[in-house]
Amino acid sequence: MTPRQEQVLAFVRRFKAENQMPPTRMEIAAHFGFRSPNAAEEHLRALAKKGHVFLKPNCARGIYVTGD
Numbered sequence: 001m002t003p004r005q006e007q008v009l010a011f012v013r014r015f016k017a018e019n020q021m022p023p024t025r026m027e028i029a030a031h032f033g034f035r036s037p038n039a040a041e042e043h044l045r046a047l048a049k050k051g052h053v054f055l056k057p058n059c060a061r062g063i064y065v066t067g068d
Helices: 003-019 027-034 035-047
Strands: 053-055 061-064
Touching: 003 027, 003 035, 003 061, 027 035, 035 053
Parallel strands: none
Antiparallel strands: 053 061
């Protein structure tokens, strides 16, 4: 896992703990200063490919951290 992927995963966990729901791609992008939510999506897809998260298709807040 890259350092940025670790940061994204930590942010998703923290956001969910504080808000009782996962963040949207737009919220992730805003937090990290990405110009587009597509950048957040790419990090999430990489995390999903590595088994750290499950992404529910067509769901803005469909990010599930495995093991939580």
